[in-house]
Each structure stands twice: as structure tokens, then as C-alpha cells.
Amino acid sequence: xxxxxxxxxxxxxxxxxxxxxxxxxxxxxxxxxxxxxxxxxxxxxxxxxxxxxxxxxxxxxxxxxxxxxxxxxxxxxxxxxxxxxxxxxxxxxxxxxxxxxxxxxxxxxxxxxxxxxxxxxxxxxxxxxxxxxxxxxxxxxxxxxxxxxxxxxxxxxxxxxxxxxxxxxxxxxxxxxxxxxxxxxxxxxxxxxxxxxxxxxxxxxxxxxxxxxxxxxxxxxxxxxxxxxxxxxxxxxxxxxxxxxxxxxxxxxxxxxxxxxxxxxxxxxxxxxxxxxxxxxxxxxxxxxxxxxxxxxxxxxxxxxxxxxxxxxxxxxxxxxxxxxxxxxxxxxxxxxxxxxxxxxxxxxxxxxxxxxxxxxxxxxxxxxxxxxxxxxxxxxxxxxxxxxxxxxxxxxxxxxxxxxxxxxxxxxxxxxxxxxxxxxxxxxxxxxxxxxxxxxxxxxxxxxxxxxxxxxxxxxxxxxxxxxxxxxxxxxxxxxxxxxxxxxxxxxxxxxxxxxxxxxxxxxxxxxxxxxxxxxxxxxxxxxxxxxxxxxxxxx
Amino acid sequence: xxxxxxxxxxxxxxxxxxxxxxxxxxxxxxxxxxxxxxxxxxxxxxxxxxxxxxxxxxxxxxxxxxxxxxxxxxxxxxxxxxxxxxxxxxxxxxxxxx
Amino acid sequence: xxxxxxxxxxxxxxxxxxxxxxxxxxxxxxxxxxxxxxxxxxxxxxxxxxxxxxxxxxxxxxxxxxxxxxxxxxxxxxxxxxxxxxxxxxxxxxxxxxxxxxxxxxxxxxxxxxxxxxxxxxxxxxxxxxxxxxxxxxxxxxxxxxx
Numbered sequence: 001x002x003x004x005x006x007x008x009x010x011x012x013x014x015x016x017x018x019x020x021x022x023x024x025x026x027x028x029x030x031x032x033x034x035x036x037x038x039x040x041x042x043x044x045x046x047x048x049x050x051x052x053x054x055x056x057x058x059x060x061x062x063x064x065x066x067x068x069x070x071x072x073x074x075x076x077x078x079x080x081x082x083x084x085x086x087x088x089x090x091x092x093x094x095x096x097x098x099x100x101x102x103x104x105x106x107x108x109x110x111x112x113x114x115x116x117x118x119x120x121x122x123x124x125x126x127x128x129x130x131x132x133x134x135x136x137x138x139x140x141x142x143x144x145x146x147x148x149x150x151x152x153x154x155x156x157x158x159x160x161x162x163x164x165x166x167x168x169x170x171x172x173x174x175x176x177x178x179x180x181x182x183x184x185x186x187x188x189x190x191x192x193x194x195x196x197x198x199x200x201x202x203x204x205x206x207x208x209x210x211x212x213x214x215x216x217x218x219x220x221x222x223x224x225x226x227x228x229x230x231x232x233x234x235x236x237x238x239x240x241x242x243x244x245x246x247x248x249x250x251x252x253x254x255x256x257x258x259x260x261x262x263x264x265x266x267x268x269x270x271x272x273x274x275x276x277x278x279x280x281x282x283x284x285x286x287x288x289x290x291x292x293x294x295x296x297x298x299x300x301x302x303x304x305x306x307x308x309x310x311x312x313x314x315x316x317x318x319x320x321x322x323x324x325x326x327x328x329x330x331x332x333x334x335x336x337x338x339x340x341x342x343x344x345x346x347x348x349x350x351x352x353x354x355x356x357x358x359x360x361x362x363x364x365x366x367x368x369x370x371x372x373x374x375x376x377x378x379x380x381x382x383x384x385x386x387x388x389x390x391x392x393x394x395x396x397x398x399x400x401x402x403x404x405x406x407x408x409x410x411x412x413x414x415x416x417x418x419x420x421x422x423x424x425x426x427x428x429x430x431x432x433x434x435x436x437x438x439x440x441x442x443x444x445x446x447x448x449x450x451x452x453x454x455x456x457x458x459x460x461x462x463x464x465x466x467x468x469x470x471x472x473x474x475x476x477x478x479x480x481x482x483x484x485x486x487x488x489x490x491x492x493x494x495x496x497x498x499x500x501x502x503x504x505x506x507x508x509x510x511x512x513x514x515x516x517x518x519x520x521x522x523x524x525x526x527x528x529x530x531x532x533x534x535x536x537x538x539x540x541x
Numbered sequence: 542x543x544x545x546x547x548x549x550x551x552x553x554x555x556x557x558x559x560x561x562x563x564x565x566x567x568x569x570x571x572x573x574x575x576x577x578x579x580x581x582x583x584x585x586x587x588x589x590x591x592x593x594x595x596x597x598x599x600x601x602x603x604x605x606x607x608x609x610x611x612x613x614x615x616x617x618x619x620x621x622x623x624x625x626x627x628x629x630x631x632x633x634x635x636x637x638x639x
Numbered sequence: 640x641x642x643x644x645x646x647x648x649x650x651x652x653x654x655x656x657x658x659x660x661x662x663x664x665x666x667x668x669x670x671x672x673x674x675x676x677x678x679x680x681x682x683x684x685x686x687x688x689x690x691x692x693x694x695x696x697x698x699x700x701x702x703x704x705x706x707x708x709x710x711x712x713x714x715x716x717x718x719x720x721x722x723x724x725x726x727x728x729x730x731x732x733x734x735x736x737x738x739x740x741x742x743x744x745x746x747x748x749x750x751x752x753x754x755x756x757x758x759x760x761x762x763x764x765x766x767x768x769x770x771x772x773x774x775x776x777x778x779x780x781x782x783x784x785x786x
Contacts, residue, residue, distance in 0.1 A: 007768045007780040014766045021761060022735065027551060029588050030755070038706065039735055047592065049615050052553040080625055095625075099551040121706070151770040151780070157742035158715055158773065161708025226771070237712045238684075276719060278772040280781035287784065341621055412611060413619040421614075423621045471609060 001064055001364060002147050002291050004112045011154070012109045015116055019043050020102035027099065042160070044090075044118030045101055048416050054096040055118040056108060060128035060146040060170070061089030061367040063113075068354035068365055070111045072347040078104055083350065085335060085343045087407060087456055088167070089127050089367040090118055094414055116154060121162045123153035123233075127169045129177045130368040133292060134376040136324040139191045142172035144289040145198065145222070148280065152226050159233050163240035164248035166233070167205070170198075178369060179459055179483030181213045182206055184250045185232065190219070197221045202232060202262065203254030206453035210489045211251040214259040216266065224270075226279045231269035235262065294325075295362035301327025301379045312387050315398035318438075320383065329380050331361075333373040333390060334397040334405060338434045339427050342408040343371035352393045360386055369456075369483075370407055370444075372400070403443040403510075404430040407456050411449030411466060412473070418449035420466025420473035428503050433510070440510055443523045444482070459483035461524040462509070463490040464502060475502040479509070479535060480527050491532060494540055505539045512538040542572040544605050545580055546612065547593030555615045556590060563590055566627065567616040568604035613638040648727070649748040649759075651741070657697040657725055664688070678729075685713035692722045699749070702730035711743045718744035718774035734758045738766070744774035 004012070019039075026036045040046075044055035056071065071091055075083050078100050079093040086092055096104065108114055118125055126146040133141045149168060153159070159166070169180045172189035180186035186201040197219040204213030220228045236250045239257075254262045303326055307313040321330040333353060336342050345353070353373055357365040360382045366374035378386060390396040399405045406429065409415065411422030426447055433440065446460030450467075457463030463478040474496045481490030497505055510523070512535050517526045527535065544567075545558035556563035557570035558580060564570070573580060577595035584590045596612050598605040607613050618626025620635035628634035650656065661678040664687060676697035679685060688698065698717060700710040714726055727747035728740050734754050741763070748754075769777040 005784070007783065010768050011766065011770070011780075018762075018765055021758070025758065027588075030758075033585075033592055035705075035733060047548060047553060049611070050553075050555055050618060051548075097552045121708075154770050155739075155766075156771060157739040158711040159708070160739055161706055161711065161736070163708075234712050234715075238709055242707060242709070272719065276772070278779075280779075281785050283785045284781045412614055413621050416611075418611075421620065423619075427621070473610065 001062060002059070002143075002288060008112070008151075009109075012112070012114050012116075015043070015114060016102060016105045016109050019105055023098060023102055038120055038161075042117060042120035042122055043101075043105070044115030045096070045098070046119065046416075048094070048414055049412075050414065051094065052096045052098050052101070053414070054093045054101060054104065054115060055086070056091045056093070056113060056115050057118050057125045058090050058113075058367050059150050060126055060132070060143050061130050061369075062128075062132075062143060063365050063367070064363045065354040065358035065365070067111045067113055068350055068357065070107060070113065072350035072354070074104055074107060075347040075350065082344055082346045084341075084410065085345065085367050085371050085373070087369050087371060087409075087454060088118075088125050089130070089369055090125055091367070092410075094410075119165070120160075121164050121166075122160045123156060123162075123166045123168065126150050126153070127167070127178055127183075127369060129171045129173065130366040130374050131177060131321070131330055131376065132172070132366075133294065134323050134325075134328075134330050135173055135175075136322055137173040137175055138189075138324075140172050140189055140196055141289075141292050142170040142187075142189055143292050144285060145187065145189060145225070146170045147288045148222070148225065148285060149229065152229065156233075158230075159237060162233070162237055163242050164245065164250075166236075166250065174485055176483070176485040176487070179456065179487075181487045182210070182456075182459060182483055183213065185229070186213050192219055195221060198225060200228070200232070202266075203251040203259070205249050205251045206456060206458045207249060208246055208451040208453070209249075209252065210453065210458040211255060212487050212489065213251070214254065216254075216259060216263050222285050223279055223282065224274065227274040227276075228266075228270055230273045230278060231266045234269050234273070235265045239265075295364075295377055297325040297328060297377070298379060299326075301325075302381055303327045305380050305383055309384070311391075311398075312384055314438075315387055315396055316383065318398040318402070319400045323377070325377075327380055329378050329383060331375040331378050331383070331386060332368070332400045333375065333395050334399055335372050335395075336399055336405045336430070337394055337397045338399075338404050338430045340394075340430075341423050342406050342426050345373075349393055349395060352389065353395070356386055356389060370401075370405065372405070399437060401442045401444060402437040403433045403440050403445050403462075404437050405444075406430060407444075407446040407460075409447065409449050409455035411447075411455075415449060415454075417452060418466065419451075419468035420449050420475065422447045422449040422455055422464075422466060425464065425466070425475065425499055425502065428499065429506060432503055432507070436510070440513070441522055443510075445506075446481075456483060457481070458489050459487075460490055461522070461527070462506060467496065469496070472498070474498065477502055477505055477509075477539075479532065480524065482524060486524075493532065493536060508538040509535050542598050542600050542605060543574060543577050543595050544570040544598045544607070545573045545577045545593055545595050546570070546615070547581070547585070547590035550588050550591040553591075557616075558584070558590075558593075566604075567607075570598070570605050572600075610638055647749055647753070649750075649754070650725075651746040652725060654725075659697070661697060661699045667691075679710075679713055681707050681709045683713075685716040688717065688722075689720050692717070692720060692724075695722065695724050697725045697727060697747075698722065699727040699729050700745070702728055702732055705731045705733050705736055707731075711739065714740065714743035714745050715774045734762050738762055742769070742773040742775045742777065
């Protein structure tokens with residue numbers, strides 16, 4: 001894992017001091033709310049429906065037990081004893097007092113954490129593959145590149161007041177576990193002639209106008225990475241639309257001028273920027289990479305697992321994935337108990353997961369964009385005891401990628417932007433389909449409570465968008481989206497439903513799938529093969 | 542009726558204008574008539590409230606009921622965590638917002 | 640060093656303030672190429688000035704709202720091309736944005752609303768280290784790490 005040196009620590013400490021100063025000025029009336037809002041947002045502080053909400057950055061979703069326990073302590077001491085893991089691999093506290101935030105940030109800084117750029121029209125937390133460093137299919141660990149970008153983007157003087165927010169993801173395998181092409185910039189590390197480089201996609205995103213990012217540059221080496229990103233962002237900062245916030249994301253710019261013209265402008269800018277010498281030397285990437293060296297795996301760890309406990313075997317098959325190291329495995333801890341709130345964890349659960357990471361996973365943890373947690377480096381011999389402890393804590397739901405593993409934004413229960421509630425609908429769907437979930441197989445269901453699409457509904461095999469229909473909650477259903485390597489955008493089925501109506505419609509759609517599926521087909525595959533019509537007939541017929 | 546709401550600046554708590562100050566409880570909210578904007582400006586200027594705004598509500602025996610579901614959820618708390626609402630002892634409290 | 644040239648302009652330069660009023664970019668390009676001071680609106684392309692940098696003494700960049708960040712790029716484009724004259728940020732320039740503007744090469748500020756001197760001093764002195772190279776003299780952290 002990355003460890004701060006004196007420079008990183010000094011910068012984060014100064015940020016705490018700066019925000020303390022800003023909060024003091026706001027409370028004293030020296031800043032209006034209009035002036036303070038972008039300052040607090042740039043430090044992850046929102047004013048939501050019931051209170052301030054603080055979003056803590058978890059860079060590329062990686063953290064250790066000490067950091068995890070600190071999150072639990074903040075939940076206990078400053079919030080209401082729980083936190084919410086988000087689709088950007090971050091954590092949100094829902095009940096924060098403005099006057100407490102400087103002290104919370106100071107506590108975070110003691111464990112190399114912060115809330116820098118977790119909101120605002122700037123470069124957000126860099127996301128990555130939650131299996132980085134553990135996956136057998138990666139060409140390299142993508143996190144050193146993500147860390148390079150994190151440092152470059154932190155308080156970037158030119159790109160702190162962009163037209164709109166800016167999200168970057170870095171992955172390093174063909175299987176996309178991070179919805180890479182639905183980012184403003186998605187980077188896939190690939191190997192060419194023994195050298196590592198990034199394949200750069202620009203202009204993807206969800207929101208009200210979802211787009212899949214086109215390929216803009218097929219290979220950028222680490223030596224050129226910062227210059228290239230600087231050029232890509234500068235073109236956006238200068239020419240991205242500022243007249244309409246709904247058209248201000250880079251995807252609109254790339255779409256309006258076209259990928260070829262955008263590419264040409266970036267290349268031209270790149271030539272100018274490259275001459276400035278702003279790229280860190282190879283030694284810097286090497287320094288960071290050394291901190292992500294694989295842990296000292298037990299090379300004699302037995303590969304066999306005792307499957308005699310049937311409940312354990314179900315969890316093993318569903319939530320445990322292959323590790324690159326023999327005798328080891330990757331465990332996904334579901335934060336989607338049937339009937340629970342997707343992504344929420346109590347401070348006791350957060351503490352327990354920290355204990356498990358420290359004891360069984362080389363002190364490493366991950367947060368996934370699907371709002372689950374991961375123990376990335378577990379000996380197979382320890383799986384059974386881990387499962388037992390998770391079971392006792394209500395964390396052993398065996399539903400990874402099943403219909404009950406729902407991504408849901410906080411929705412109208414918490415969010416001031418939402419038009420409809422997401423969580424109660426997620427709970428209803430999970431309860432209704434829990435018994436059939438294994439038979440339905442991989443089925444990614446995603447719910448957003450408004451058009452901003454924080455619940456990734458455009459990328460759902462089944463996507464649901466909550467809208468406000470004359471003061472009542474209404475839900476639009478869509479099928480066929482994917483945030484994975486087979487990326488696609490979901491299409492709306494037809495007229496919307498009330499809460500019970502949408503559950504009913506999903507029942508009819510999944511019945512249709514079961515009737516039509518061929519051997520080995522997922523819901524998404526059947527939908528792609530037969531098209532919308534049979535589903536439409538079943539739902540509206 | 543028109544009622545005035547906002548958030549407390551230092552804590553972020555949802556508050557309602559009572560005629561003489563701000564309360565956490567919507568039951569205390571009064572009809573501000575056409576004075577809402579003026580009160581909002583004065584109170585925000587004095588930093589006794591943050592981002593105040595006027596909403597429509599219906600008077601009921603249990604107090605004002607906001608016209609929009611968003612403000613009903615603000616008045617109560619998250620419907621999915623009744624234990625964290627202002628009515629933690631009432632398991633059916635969430636049905637009030639529908 | 641902070642010097643007050645006028646009631647409202649903060650200057651971080653040792654030379655004498657430039658007196659000539661700034662002309663618009665259109666006027667500069669079309670007719671008044673003898674002008675030595677130009678004003679760029681937020682959406683205007685700073686690159687249009689690159690052929691004339693050696694004759695310019697003042698470029699004023701407009702920040703119509705503090706949310707409009709185009710001027711940061713304009714500042715860097717001019718400095719990267721070698722412009723050494725006065726670079727002034729004018730408009731909705733606030734104390735919390737000023738350190739970023741300094742890093743983008745601005746050395747003069749004409750804020751619409753007065754900036755509290757004490758808050759400004761704290762703001763400019765706060766960070767000892769910067770992660771990235773920009774248009775100021777700050778040495779990026781990677782260079783401190785590796786020489």
C-alpha cells in the first residue's frame with residue numbers, strides 16, 4: 001500500500017488547517033453560503049436533506065485496518081454509528097456537523113486520509129479495480145498509476161474550477177470491474193513490446209446523457225502520462241461548455257466536436273505541454289510501485305478447501321474469486337444483506353472487517369464500486385473461519401453479482417438532489433427475489449433516485465431510475481446496460497411504474513428470461529439475443 | 542399555508558420557523574403568509590439559518606404537512622431508518638411521508 | 640511581496656504599475672497593435688496573443704464568476720509561451736482562489752470585492768509543498784524526492 005512521506009503528510013495537514021480556516025470564516029459570516037459551497041464541496045462536504053454529509057476519499061478503494069478503524073471511530077464519535085460505502089469506492093457519513101468537520105479531518109489525517117476533491121468541479125477520487133494486485137488477469141497493478149494521477153490532480157492549480165466534475169478510472173485487465181469506459185477518462189494499462197502503457201478513453205459518463213468513452217490514444221507511457229492528461233484536461237477546461245451545467249461534462253465536448261477533433265486538439269496541446277518538463281521521473285513511479293509490491297504470500301498454502309458445510313459452500317462459490325497466488329483467494333464481503341440498506345455498514349461491522357483484514361489479508365482492504373468490501377489476499381485455509389465470523393456479523397450474504405446485490409444511491413431518504421427513494425425499492429426487490437436469485441444467475445440491478453445516475457442505472461442489466469411524477473415517486477425501468485468490458489447503455493422499457501409496479505414488472509421480465517434463456521445465458525445475454533420486444537410484451541401486454 | 546424551513550448553520554439540522562425562532566419540529570412551524578422571503582433573508586443574514594426556503598403545506602391536526610415528499614422526509618428523517626428519525630418509537634412513522 | 644498599486648489592485652511585482660488602459664482582444668488584433676495592454680474575456684483564446692508577447696506589458700484576464708476556471712488555463716498558456724509582463728486576474732477573484740491563480744502565473748489581482756489581508760497572508764503561506772509543476776517557481780514534490 002502507498003505510505004505517506006513527509007511531503008504527503010504536510011500537504012494533507014495543511015488542508016486540514018485550510019478547511020478549519022474556511023469553516024471559521026463561514027461560521028463568522030465572512031463567507032456567504034454561495035462562496036463557501038464550492039469550498040466545502042471541494043472537501044467532500046454536502047448539505048443534504050437532514051444534515052451535512054462528509055464524503056471521505058478512499059483512493060482507488062484501497063485501505064488498511066488502521067484507516068478502517070478510524071472510519072468506525074468517526075462514525076461512533078461524530079455520526080450515528082454507521083457509514084455508507086459509495087460507487088466511487090469512498091465512504092460517506094450522513095449526519096455530520098459543520099462545526100465538527102475540521103476535527104474529523106484532523107483525525108483522518110492521522111491515518112493518511114482526507115476528503116480532498118471528493119466533490120466539486122475538479123478531478124475526483126481516482127477509482128480502480130478492486131481486485132488490483134490480486135487478480136490473475138492483470139498485466140500490472142494499476143494502483144501505482146492511480147497514485148501518480150492522485151498526486152498530480154491534488155490541488156491542481158489549473159483544474160480546480162473545471163466546467164464540471166471529472167472522474168478518472170485506471171484498470172489493468174481485459175475484464176473491467178471498474179466501469180472504466182463510463183468515466184470522463186478511463187485508462188486501461190496494456191503491455192506493448194514489454195513496456196507498460198495506458199490506453200486512454202475520454203468522454204464516457206452516466207448522468208443525464210450517458211455515453212461510452214471512445215478510444216482517444218492507444219498507448220501513453222508513464223513518462224508522458226502527466227503531460228498527456230494535462231493536455232486532455234486543458235482542452236476541456238478551455239472549451240467545455242459552461243453555459244449549461246447539464247452539458248458541461250467532457251463527454252458533451254467530445255461528442256459535439258467529435259473524437260477525432262478532440263484527439264487532434266489534445267495532441268497539439270500535448271506537444272506544447274510535453275516540452276515543459278512536468279512529468280515525474282521514472283524513479284517516482286518506481287518508488288510508488290515498490291509500495292504496492294505483492295505481500296509475502298505463503299507459497300506452501302494448501303489449495304484445497306473443505307466444502308462439507310453446505311452454507312459455506314454456497315458463499316464460497318458466490319463470493320470468493322480466484323487469486324493469482326496458489327492457495328489464496330479474493331473474498332468479497334457483501335454489504336447487501338437481503339432487506340438491508342445497500343452499502344451501509346455499522347461501526348461494529350467496520351471494525352470487524354478491519355480485524356479480518358489485519359489478521360487474514362495482509363492488512364489490506366478494498367471498497368468496490370458496487371458498494372461491497374473485499375479482502376484481497378486470503379489464504380484458502382482461512383476461508384471457513386472468515387466466513388463464520390462474517391456470518392456472526394450479518395456480513396455473509398452469498399450474493400455477489402446476483403439480483404439482490406443491488407447498487408442503490410441514497411435516494412430521497414438522504415439526498416437533496418433525489419426525486420424518488422432508492423433504498424426502499426432495493427429492499428423490496430431483494431426480499432422478493434432472494435429465493436430465486438441463484439437460479440437467475442448474474443443479474444446486475446442498479447437504482448438511481450434521480451437523473452444524475454449515482455446508482456449507475458444506465459449500466460444495469462436491469463436499471464431503475466426514480467423520477468418525480470407530479471409529486472409522487474415513479475420508476476422508469478430499463479434493460480441491457482453493462483459497466484463491464486461488454487459495456488453498453490440500458491434502454492427504457494416503456495412507461496414508468498409505482499414502487500410495487502416496478503417489482504411486478506421485474507418479476508415478469510425475469511420470468512420471460514427464464515422461459516427464453518439458452519444454456520449458460522445470463523439475463524443480459526438473453527436480452528441481447530432476443531431484444532426488448534418479448535420483455536415488453538410480458539410487462540405491458 | 543406557507544411555511545419556512547432551512548438548516549441550522551453549525552449543525553446542519555433541519556429547522557422550521559416558529560414565528561420567533563427555529564425549531565427542529567415541524568409541528569412548531571407557523572404560516573408565514575407572504576413574509577417568508579423577508580424573514581428568510583433577515584435570518585440568513587444573521588446566520589441563524591442556512592439556505593432557507595418557503596414551501597407549501599397543509600394544516601392538519603398533527604401540524605403542517607408539506608406538499609412535497611422531499612420536505613416530508615426532511616421533517617421526519619430517513620424512512621429506511623426509523624430509529625434515526627424524530628419518531629424512533631413509531632415503527633409506522635415512515636408511512637406519514639407517502 | 641504585496642504592494643498596493645491602486646486602491647484595489649494587489650501586485651506581486653517589483654516594476655512600476657502599467658498605466659495604459661487595456662484594449663479588448665478584438666481591438667488589439669484588428670487595429671490597435673501598438674497597444675501594450677490587453678484584456679482577455681474568459682472565453683477568449685490566449686493563444687491569439689502569442690505572436691505579440693514581447694510587446695505586451697499587461698494582460699488582464701477576466702474572471703466573471705469565481706466558478707469560471709478558463710482564466711487559469713489562459714494564464715498558464717501565456718506564461719508557458721514565455722510572457723513575462725504583468726498578468727492580472729480581474730473580477731470575482733476571492734482569497735481562496737488566489738493561491739491557485741498565483742500558481743498559474745498571475746502576479747496582479749483586481750478583485751471586485753476587497754480581500755482581507757490577513758486571510759490572504761494565511762492562504763498564501765499555508766502550503767509548503769506542491770505535488771505538480773505549474774507556472775510558478777514552486778518545486779514539485781517529485782523533484783524534491785528525486786532531485
